[in-house]
Each structure stands twice: as C-alpha cells, then as structure tokens.
Amino acid sequence: MTINQFLRFGIGYLLIAILIAFLVRDNAAEAVSEKVRIIISAIPMLLFIAFTLVSMGLVGSAIYQTKTPKETIVHALLASIGTACFQAGFLVIKTSLPFVLPFFADPTFVKIDKVLHLGADPWVISHSWGQHLPLEWLAGIYLHGWLTIAIILPIALATLDSDEARVKRILILYASAWIIIGNLLALAGLSVGPIFFDRFYGGDYFADLPGSFLPIGPNMQVIRNAQESLWILYTHFGQSQGTGISAFPSVHVSVATLVGIYLYERSAYLLPFAVIWVAAILYMSVYTGYHYAIDGYASIAFIVGLWLYLRRRDKKAARYS
Template sequence: MSEVTLSTPAATPDRARLLWLSLRQQWIFFVIPLLYVATTTWFLRDVPEAKVASVRALVMGMITLTIPAGLVAVFLFRLGQYVLVLKPESPSRQMIADVTGLFRKPAAFIVGLPLLAAMVIFNKGMLELKPMIPYVNPFAWDTTMATLDRSLHGGFDPWVLLQPILGHDYVTFAISVFYNCWFLALFGCFMWFGFATRTSVNRTQFFLAYMLTWWIGGGILAVAFSSAGPVYYGGIGLSPDPFAPLMSYLHDVNTRIPILSLDTQQLLWDGYTGKTAPIGISAFPSMHNASALLFALATWRRCRGLGIAFAVYCGIILVGSVHLGWHYAVDGYAGIALAALCWWLAGYAARWHHARAEAQKLDEGLASL
C-alpha cells in the first residue's frame, strides 16, 4: 500500500489550471472575432432583415459538422502521409493508434478548446453579415469586375480562354468535385492545427491570417465592392450577359454528369430571391482562393508533400472558380493577394506572441502531461 500514489486526483486540478492558462495565453485569437462582430453590428445597424446568429446553434454546428468533417479530412491527410511518405508496417494499425491516442492525451483539448470558443465568436460575425451583404450594399460592381477581367486578359473573358482546355465533361466534373471539397479541406486544417498537442508559431500564424483575411476580405471588402459573380450576372439584371454561354455549357454537362456547383448556386439564388432563408452571395474578393493559399502556406511547414498538394489545389480552385462561373478572375487574384498580405502580417504577430513568457509556460505545462 505504501507504493500507491494519488496521481489521478492530483491531475484534475492541474489540467484545469492548464486549460485556464491556455485560454489566457491564446487571448490573441479573440481579438479579430470581436472586431468582426463589432463591424458586423455596425454594418447591420439599419438593416431590419438582419438576423442574430444563435450561439447555441453555432456551437452545435461545430460539434455536429465542423469537428466530424475535420476528423474525416485529417484521417485522409494522415492516411495519405502514411501510405506515400512514412510507410509504416501497417498504416491501418498506425491510424487506429493515432485516433485512440488523441483521446488519451488531454493536451490537444487544452490547446484546442480556447480556439474553438474564439471560432464561435468569429463565425457569429461572419454568418450574420454574409447573407445581408446585398442589403447593406446592393450589387453594383459586377460590370466593373467583368470589364477589368477583359482588360487584364487581352480583351477576352477569362472563362473563354480556359474553355478549350477545361470545357470537357469529365474535366468539368472533376473540377466541380475538387471545388466542393474546399469545405473538407477547411475543416481538416481546422482540426489539424486547432487541436495540435502543442502551440506553435505556425499554428498561431495560420489562424490569425485566416481570421484577418476573412474579416477584411469576407467582411469589409465584400461590402465595399458588393458583387454577385458571373453565374448571377444576368439574374441581377445586367445585359448583355457574357457568361450565359458558360452557364449553358455547365447545365448541358449536368444533363450527363452531375455538376455539384450548380445545385449550390441555385441554393444561394433561392436564398437571395426569398424562396429560402438567405445564405449569402458575394464574389469579391474570392475567399475560396484566399483560404486555399493559406492552407498551402501553413501545411508546407508541417509536411512538405501536403503543402505541395495544397499548392496544386490552390491552382485548381483559381481556375475552377472561373470555369464554374463562381468568380471573375480578379476576385481570385485579389483574394490570393490579400491572403498573402495577411499571412505576412500574422507572422509578425505570431512570433511576438510566442516570445512571451506566458506562452513558454504553457508549452512547458503541456509537455508534462
């Protein structure tokens, strides 16, 4: 009996202390979400149609959608890494060990829960504003964006230049599938970095850059340069519609092979026209392109092969956003440029943040678990 210790009861308050320290140390993740909510409140001050996003619903969305989808994506990332790079004796057994190990190690939850709370506030600001952008500032920039596109591409609409290469049934289908997998990539990166067992400069830089890019691009710039995108060019009353042949092509392919983007585009249009609850239409800048670049930059430092894969994916998203009628090419260029700038700024903030004594104290505590 003299050899028996009471380490289990003692661990509970220690973990609680580390969780509190983690929350205090990661205060930087709450700055941009609070600013996002503040600017959203200001934008919507005179919009009677504005709805308040339920915090409870946002939390449940994280639990029932974001985290499960993220776990699936991380599983696929990791499986690919085992099969193509690490090549353990049994990739399946190693994957099972990884998953069970996650639940045995509390460090991932101590690190991840404060970020989860910050993302709930962030999503509140984003999801309240996005459906209301046309109410705050009606679509007025589509003609300008289309004209700028032609000026930058030799007098041609970019989709016309891409059509000889991409205008084939199975190529269009593949691009549509890749484009729709963007959410899986987003949730996967959220889980991969968010629930790491240690904090790091790269993790902090990724989330700060992601939040900053969305706050500026998906919030402030989206309102200032309110535009619907090529798919809705004729629908919002602009004529002649240079994108009508593109949409006719996509619908024609859809009669033979399902083009997933068309269903999503119809869903957004139904929300805009009042048939269903508004979800949000916004073309400039392209946040799909902006986020795809951030995925590539962040994963490059963790796994060079995965970073290369995401760099290729970033290129697919850029051409796909034009080919599927979602965006003008300048939307993608602006999104990528904004993401690169925010990544650079976030790097300074992340390095400063992790040089503080409190960050080092948290890492020492996590290492002892």
Template sequence: MSIARLAVRGSSEAWRANQLFFVTAIAYVLIALVAAAHWGIVINVKLYNKNFLFFGTVVTLAIFAMLLIRLIIERPQQPLRALKDLMLAYDLPDRIIVGLPVALVLPIFFSMFTSIKGGISKVQPFYADTALAAIDRTIHGGVDAWRFFHPVLGFGPLTFSLNVLYNLWFAAVFIVLFCVVFSTRNERLRSQFLVTFVLTWVLLGNVLAAVFASVGPAFLAIFYSDATFSPLMDYLRTTSATYPVSALNTQSYLLASSGLDGPRLGSGISAFPSIHVAAATLNAIYLWRFGGVLRWGSIAFLAAIQLGSVHLAWHYAVDGYASMLITLIIWILAGWLQKASTLTTDRYARAATDFG
C-alpha cells in the first residue's frame, strides 16, 4: 500500500473514531472566540503546548522503555522483528492513528478553556458566594461545611495528606485521559468519555462558572470583605507551618494572576461548580466498569477530592455536589449523542453501499 493510501486510510479512521469529539471541540473553540471578542477576553491558544509536548514525550519514552525491558528479559534472536510484533500486539499503530489527532487538539482546547475561565469576571462580576454559602450552610444543618467536617479532618497530618491527594488530581485526570485517548478496545465508550470530558469542562468550568460567578471560601474576605471563613484560613496557615499546605501558595498565585490581563497556566478563579470534583467523577464513572482496585480506588479518590476541596478552602461543598450530579447527566447525554451519531453513520454507510 502506498504512503498516500495509508495517509488517506489513517485520516479516515481518525475522523470516524473521533468525529463527535472533533465536532464538540471545534464548536466550543468557535463559540469561545466569539465570546472572547464580545467581552474583550484575551486568548492564548499556545498556553499548554510545551506542557503537553513534555507529557507526551514522557509517556512515549515510558512505553518504549517498557517494550525494551520486555525484550531484554525475553532476549529474542531477532530484536527488531520482536519489537515490531510487540507493537502490533498492543495495536500501537492503530492507537497512534486514532489518538494522536485528539492529543494534538487537547492543548488548544485547554488553552481556550483557561483563557475563558480567566475572563469570567469580565462576563459577570463575582456575586454568588453569599447565596452559595447560605445554601451550603443549610444543607449541613446550619453550619458551614468545613466546620461540619472539621472534627474529623482538622488534624495536621490528615490536612497534609488531603493536600497531597488534591495535587495528585492533575496526574490522575490526565493519565486516565491519555489512556482513553489512545485506547482502541471500545470505540463507543471512548467517544462517550471524550465528549463528556469536553462538555464537562466547557459547561461547568466556563458556562456555569460565569452564570454563578463565585470565588470560593479562600477568597471571600478579599473579594467580599467577609470574614466568615477566616477561621479556616487561619487553621490552614497555622498547620502549614508544620505540615506544608501548598494550596495556600496556589491560592496566592491565582490571586496574583487575577490582577493581570491575559491567561496564565492554571489561572482563573472560580468556585461553582468544581471542575476538580467533576473530573474525578468522570474518572469514577468510566473506571467503575473495570471493577476491583480501579473502581474503588476512583471512588475513594473522588471522596478525597470532594473533602479536600472543602477542607482546603477551595470550594463550598455544594460546588462538588452539583458537579457530581451534572457530570452524570452529561455522561448520559454524551451516550445518547454517541448512539445517535453511530446510527447516522451506519445509515449513510448502508446507503452508500446500496447506491454502489
């Protein structure tokens, strides 16, 4: 087969496997550009290019390292042929054809997302914290959620541990994401995950974040001159002297970035809903079907992220509760979209066959 035919076949396979993801991502980028122009939000589409390049390089080297280790252990007589057979056995060519186009789009998507998130205050001034705190207080029996959980969580080593787990969220989310991006075993499930991922970040992290513009407990005193959560912040600062709480440094970074015009890595202040909890929820939904350690580990991680988001003053508990529910709804919606897309594609395929 010629190189041209291989390129055409690869492009066709990549489009078929990622059609719904591409349509969703492209639609978001176009709408985000229009919104940015309307509200004067600065866009930087190259914000995450180096980070994704670094992550992709590390993953690629890790994969080939594992293959080489296996070859060293097995010591085949024809190493190059054995390496080729291993790559085919793990469907690496198909995984690259299907996954690489998505991996190339993701840094643009995240750059757009962060740019829009950083401009939320231009769309809507922060206003919703008082109502969110009141709702949260009502749900937890008339006390703020952090006080409700504090008798259990208010212990230095546990605070430190929750902070470490909260920081591991980035690794957990992107490891699962890249595993799904380059998976070929279940095309329907893969597409449903990717579409849910995009819609979750867009609808929760941009749309609802702008509609319910809020800063969260850590910034309440600064933006509202409200000292309701000052005791929690005092506890975190005191604890950090013995057990480092890096959340405080990140919060300082976000506050400093909020005064600058234009997005920075990970910038943008927003409380409701919680993207951290939403992404952990999506991972738990996806990994549930695998059972065992993956199932219960993802559930435990979700619980830790929800508790950490409250205990580290990032969110009101209701932010996470809403995120869990909405993410599940989006997952179901993405499943319907995937089913409808598959039926439409099959219908066109049969029509083309009959016409031929």
C-alpha cells in the first residue's frame, strides 16, 4: 500500500463507514457528525505534527538525497488527509458495532483468560505487580504516548522513510490493525471488557477491580474518568458520542505491536525497546480493565503473523525481480 493508495483507502473506508452507520442505527446522522467533529478538532494538531515531520524529512532528504522536497510535502499532505478520513471511519464503525450485534462474548473471554493463566484472573496478577512498577508513568504512555504514535505513524512513514517496500508493508499492517482487528474481529467477539462486565451482565465478578487500583495519579484519573464517560455515553447516548466500548481484540496492543515491528525493521538494536513498548501497552490494557489478556494476545499473534507473511512475500518478490 503506497501513500497514494492509503489516501484513497481512507476516503473509501470513511464512505463505507457512513453507509454502514445509516444502515444499522437510528442516530446515524448524529453519530457521524460527532465523529467528523472530533477529527476536525484534531486537524490543527495533525497539521502541526505534519509540519514538524516534513521539516525533519526535508533535512533527511537533503542529506541522503532520498526524496525531493516536493515529494516529501505532497506525501505528508496525502498521509494527513488519509489519516483523518481513516480515523473518522474507524470511530463511526466501532461505535456502530453494538447496533449490528449485542455484546455477548465476555463470559467466554473470562473463561479463556483463567485457563491461560492457570485459574487466575490476569487483572489480579497485573494489580499484584502494580506496586513494583511506575504505574503513573505507564498510564501516561498508555493514555498519551500511544495515541500520538498511533495517529501520526502514516505521516511519519510518508516523510521520514524512503524504503518503499517497508512503507507499503507497515501501512498494510496499520490498516489491518484498525479494520480487521478493530472492526471485523471486534464484531466477531463483541465484548465490553472487565471494567464494564458487572454493569452489563450483572453480578460482582469484577467488583474488586476498580477498588484495587493503587493510589491514583493524574494520568490514571483521566483513564478512570474516560471509562465512566464511555459507560454514560453508551447507556444514555447510544454511543453517538465518544469513541465507544469494544474490548476484543485490543487495537491498543495491535497498533503497539506494529510500531514495535517498525522499530525493529529500522534497526535490530531497537528490539529491546520495542518489546518493552508492547509489554507496557499490553500490561496497562489489562491493569486498567479495558481488556482481557486474550484481547492483547490475539492482537499480537495476528499482527506478527501478518508481518511474517508480508516480509516473506516481499523477500520472495525481491529475489525474482
């Protein structure tokens, strides 16, 4: 997938998302306009990031003679527009999923988690580890660092990477992380996650989860406020506002994994940092109660498997070219 194809794909994805919303939900117009408003409000930040990356790209191109200034600027603009359309389309579809199917898969994921962790609940394990970890720092990465990198990755590829095969490969992983994992597999295993389990299904299985957070700092408080807001928006506004509830699989972990893969592809020396990055996002996704552990495991397995296939395909194509 080239940058030009990414732009066309993003526009097409947004149009399909709007069509799906109008087919499955009564408040489609409100939901679509809200998601577009969210993206429009983020455009100034997106343009600032694009300007910064373009500046860096121009310097790199001048030194290594990899791209012309015009190519760098045009590619950054195309990637920015494609990213805006792509993210708007994702939000529209994600918040429309409960109108296609009801949430149903949580009890199954609870059982799978217990089997995988020898009878223990992963969130309990993560909270027992929490006293030994810099949780507020990890919460900042989960809350702010992940989102920034997730949004700007296509723009960074457009401006700072001259390896066409690698850019195409990472863009395919990027689109797959959001669409296949965040939309298609999410619909196949529609779930609310541990933090909302008791409120949705009844009972008190996860009653100790919110109360067992360690003393909450500013970043964790933002996460807790966001969780409560998501529930209010789901119960009172039909997910027409906000980013919606959906646990399985984890887009957080899938995007973190592809970022880790990209770092490794740029330099094998970055592999330890990449592993720590993915582990931190996986850990916080479980600790906060947004996700079951299987959500992250499935995302890692899918992204790594797809990457191995794409890399083998590209190496084979290079041999015969």
